[in-house]
Amino acid sequence: MTRQHGNAPIVVGVDGSERALDAVRWAAREAAGWNTPLRLVSASGYPDLYIGATLPPPGGLLDELEQHGNNVVHEAELAAAAEADVEIHTQVTPDSPIPFLIEASTTARMVVLGASGRGGFVGLLVGSTTIALAAHAHCPVVSVRGQPAPEGPVVVGVDGSELSEDAIEFAFEEAALRDAELVAVHTWSDADTEAVFSETRLQFEWEPLEEAEQRVLAERLAGWQERHPDVRVRRVVERDKPRHQLLELSRGAQLLVVGSRGRGGFRGMLMGSTSQALLHHAECPVMVIRKEQGE
DSSP states (O other), X not given: OOOOOTXXXXXXXXXXXXXXXXXXXXXXHHHHHHTOOEEEEEEOOHHHHTTTOSSOOOTTHHHHHHHHHHHHHHHHHHHHHHHOOOOEEEEEEXXXXXXXXXXXXXXXXXEEEESSXXXXXXXXXXXXXXXXXXXXXXXXXXXXXSOOOTTOOXXXXXXXXXXXXXXXXXXXXXXXXXXXXXXXXXXXXXXXXXXXXXXXHHHTTSOOHHHHHHXXXXXXXXXXXXXXXXXOEEEEEEEXXXXXXXXXXXXXXXXXXXXXXXXXXXXXXXXXXXXXXXXXXXXXXXXXXXXXXXX
């Protein structure tokens, strides 16, 4: 994943829906916290509307879509300005949302989207568009849903993989930004052969599996706790499926941070039941971290 810091903007896809405005408000607060610009974009997907059509689009349709996009970003700009003092840029494009947002992600700190919407971003976080974006974006993707608790913790899923290291890094940064507690969640199962027969467990003379998993989490967090000594950390290690613990902890959390693929319970998170549970039922915003191919 390309790490964008400095003045990299936070990109928000807007479509005129109330959920999109929720995403704008969340992103405005985030941009103010990081002192980075906010980029509000509306993509109508005009070229996709008539692929394979036998008749040309009505003359003026593009003008109507552009006007609608201008109205949408203006409304979003007002919402952002009312939420936080932040530098705001707007863009209206006839491009299709998926390739446009993927391209935008190459220079973004994160891409933020509402949990659902209408227009160009319809169903963005519950269907193929989200899966495509999460599979190809070059920065974290945030689904703003539920009611984030202002005083709640940041929750991160940890499975011991390299990808979860990235999730831990982002989670520590977000917790430090908010002066919030960080809850690190690690689940295990005695049916997980990779854990049962792990090399590190063998080195400790076949220590009990639960103790081994406690140690795995402690080791994963140690370096990051040294870098962020002011972040309060609570560890949760349970014999359970990850989605159960993460969904439960999303109640009363400010943010839930997860990797899009890894080992064990988080493998294929964005393609299976865990991702569906989080994207449909988490009660706080969800930040998805992915690893680009070849890294």
